[in-house]
Amino acid sequence: MIRAPAFLSGLGRFYIGLVLVFLYLPLVIMAAMSFNVSPFYQLPFEWTTEWYVALSDNDGLIAATLNSLEIAVMTTIIATILGTAASLALFRYDFAGKRVLQALLFPPIAIPWLISGTAMLIFFFGTGVGRGLHAILLGHVALALPYVIIVVSARLATFSKDLEDAAYSLGASAWQTTRKVTLPCIAPGIVAGGLFAFAVSFDQFVVSYFLATPGQTTLPVEIYAAIRKGFTPEINAVSTIIIVFSMSLMFVVSRFFRFGGDQ
Amino acid sequence: MARVEVQNVSLTFGVHKAVDDVSIAFEDGGFYALLGPSGSGKTTLLRMIAGFEFPDTGSIRIDGEAVENVPVNKRRIGMVFQNYALFPNMSVADNVAFGLEVRGEKGETLRREVADALDLVQLGALAKRRPHQLSGGQRQRVALARAIVTKPRVLLLDEPLSALDKALRTDMQVELKRIQREVGVTTIFVTHDQEEALSISDRIGILKDGRIVQEGAPEEIYDRPASEFAATFLGEANILSGTAENGRLRLDNGLAIDLPPEGGTVAGDFRCAIRPERVHLSALPDAATAGGQLQGVVKRRSFSGSLSTYVVDCGGKEIKSVVQRGGGTAIEIGRPVELRWNRDDLVMLPAA
Numbered sequence: 226m227i228r229a230p231a232f233l234s235g236l237g238r239f240y241i242g243l244v245l246v247f248l249y250l251p252l253v254i255m256a257a258m259s260f261n262v263s264p265f266y267q268l269p270f271e272w273t274t275e276w277y278v279a280l281s282d283n284d285g286l287i288a289a290t291l292n293s294l295e296i297a298v299m300t301t302i303i304a305t306i307l308g309t310a311a312s313l314a315l316f317r318y319d320f321a322g323k324r325v326l327q328a329l330l331f332p333p334i335a336i337p338w339l340i341s342g343t344a345m346l347i348f349f350f351g352t353g354v355g356r357g358l359h360a361i362l363l364g365h366v367a368l369a370l371p372y373v374i375i376v377v378s379a380r381l382a383t384f385s386k387d388l389e390d391a392a393y394s395l396g397a398s399a400w401q402t403t404r405k406v407t408l409p410c411i412a413p414g415i416v417a418g419g420l421f422a423f424a425v426s427f428d429q430f431v432v433s434y435f436l437a438t439p440g441q442t443t444l445p446v447e448i449y450a451a452i453r454k455g456f457t458p459e460i461n462a463v464s465t466i467i468i469v470f471s472m473s474l475m476f477v478v479s480r481f482f483r484f485g486g487d488q
Numbered sequence: 489m490a491r492v493e494v495q496n497v498s499l500t501f502g503v504h505k506a507v508d509d510v511s512i513a514f515e516d517g518g519f520y521a522l523l524g525p526s527g528s529g530k531t532t533l534l535r536m537i538a539g540f541e542f543p544d545t546g547s548i549r550i551d552g553e554a555v556e557n558v559p560v561n562k563r564r565i566g567m568v569f570q571n572y573a574l575f576p577n578m579s580v581a582d583n584v585a586f587g588l589e590v591r592g593e594k595g596e597t598l599r600r601e602v603a604d605a606l607d608l609v610q611l612g613a614l615a616k617r618r619p620h621q622l623s624g625g626q627r628q629r630v631a632l633a634r635a636i637v638t639k640p641r642v643l644l645l646d647e648p649l650s651a652l653d654k655a656l657r658t659d660m661q662v663e664l665k666r667i668q669r670e671v672g673v674t675t676i677f678v679t680h681d682q683e684e685a686l687s688i689s690d691r692i693g694i695l696k697d698g699r700i701v702q703e704g705a706p707e708e709i710y711d712r713p714a715s716e717f718a719a720t721f722l723g724e725a726n727i728l729s730g731t732a733e734n735g736r737l738r739l740d741n742g743l744a745i746d747l748p749p750e751g752g753t754v755a756g757d758f759r760c761a762i763r764p765e766r767v768h769l770s771a772l773p774d775a776a777t778a779g780g781q782l783q784g785v786v787k788r789r790s791f792s793g794s795l796s797t798y799v800v801d802c803g804g805k806e807i808k809s810v811v812q813r814g815g816g817t818a819i820e821i822g823r824p825v826e827l828r829w830n831r832d833d834l835v836m837l838p839a840a
Contacts, residue, residue, distance in 0.1 A: 387571060388573050390540060391575070392575075394567040395586055396562075405575075
């Protein structure tokens with residue numbers, strides 16, 4: 226690594242510090258206020274856990290949180306399996322229409338979710354799929370799939386086909402080769418793809434908003450509805466829990482799979 | 489261990505005939521080199537014997553069994569890849585154990601076979617390392633151990649030494665030969681390095697444009713190349729072309745040389761080859777005292793350690809001569825010389 230000149234490195238540190246402040250300060254304030262007595266962000270700060278107690282009685286918010294987690298986990302599992310399988314097929318085989326298929330995988334990422342959501346609503350309504358959690362799950366899987374395929378395919382691009390050939394030459398079946406050689410080698414890509422899928426689903430507001438019904442809704446939709454009715458510090462409390470949960474998840478995953486490094 | 493027989497095998501990729509009607513037999517326990525420039529079809533032929541590619545026509549037999557439609561994982565072969573292709577997610581021992589594990593071996597038998605294979609390649613001490621912690625030569629040995637631990641019927645090597653530096657490559661050639669002798673497995677070795685093919689193998693098949701142009705023992709091919717391509721690809725050769733008549737060859741520049749005894753009957757356009765080290769030089773006091781097969785003037789001179797290479801201008805035709813550097817003084821540039829060779833060392837080539 227090239228050492229930066231002292232003044233630049235000072236400036237750089239200041240800049241990075243600024244970025245971190247902008248990223249984390251609002252979150253820190255939100256977390257702090259979830260433990261503050263005043264519901265109107267008033268100081269001085271007085272410690273309380275009453276908002277967490279109130280949250281535990283807010284069945285709507287808790288149900289929506291569980292829905293969100295359930296859908297995010299299922300989306301992650303389904304999209305990761307389908308996406309990894311699709312990436313392997315694109316990596317291993319040449320078939321008619323492969324290029325068209327690859328070209329069609331990217332645009333959904335660039336299509337605004339508002340438009341995808343409208344289209345899904347109309348489509349699901351027309352085909353009888355309807356609205357509700359099952360529709361939200363279908364929509365989330367469809368949104369997450371291209372991310373998984375792109376991330377896993379990027380990892381596969383660094384994977385040598387010779388490794389699969391070597392496994393076959395040693396007598397391994399296609400399944401043994403996939404399970405013992407290919408999947409372990411691309412595991413960091415699969416985990417990263419899964420994280421994307423989780424984030425796309427857990428963070429999803431627009432598409433969920435179109436497909437949710439009263440009682441069958443997700444956390445972002447529920448929080449939006451709650452804020453429209455009037456802000457309560459329970460929102461701070463549930464948000465703080467989510468932040469801690471998400472950051473711990475990311476921390477654990479990044480410890481297990483050192484991204485970027487080759488091993 | 490087995491005999492491998494390739495019969496009239498062809499494979500076309502699109503419009504490109506990668507392998508064109510090749511027939512060759514690899515005897516049980518032999519060490520064969522498939523030698524050719526890139527694009528000659530040698531790797532494609534190897535991959536067909538392995539089972540990664542399937543011939544359009546023709547048959548491949550291993551130990552008498554027709555395998556041309558058997559996929560690679562059912563063929564019981566061992567293969568070493570150019571880039572080693574070690575599994576990065578496994579230790580050295582797990583890499584070697586892989587082929588046994590997928591066959592369902594486990595426990596003490598498995599451990600012993602892996603240990604024996606690693607001992608054979610002298611890597612027993614590194615069993616727990618990961619591939620990225622090994623040097624190029626060590627990776628090569630692991631790849632070899634992994635390929636032979638399953639007791640394959642035939643061992644296939646795809647330019648396995650090309651990624652190593654020269655000194656290490658020479659060591660590995662000796663090592664590879666030792667291991668092959670010890671295991672006794674029929675071995676087919678693809679290379680574009682002619683020196684490697686000459687030093688390592690019992691027999692060499694030379695490929696060009698998807699065809700085998702010559703097959704035989706290294707000395708045989710070197711001494712008696714069957715074509716100009718074989719003569720120039722395997723080692724260096726002076727090619728002399730001209731018109732044959734009455735046992736002599738009149739070169740294109742008007743000079744004439746004697747053909748070997750069996751050349752008495754040929755007539756018309758003809759080509760001969762002679763190896764530079766079979767061309768002997770001696771300096772003449774002046775151009776008038778002619779002798780030898782040809783006379784000329786030293787044009788260039790270079791030396792590489794124990795050898796000197798002279799390029800002699802014989803009436804416009806350049807002829808190379810390689811001589812062992814002894815105690816005598818070198819012949820200086822511009823000096824008239826005579827060139828001598830044994831008539832039997834002149835190889836007659838078929839008309840191009």
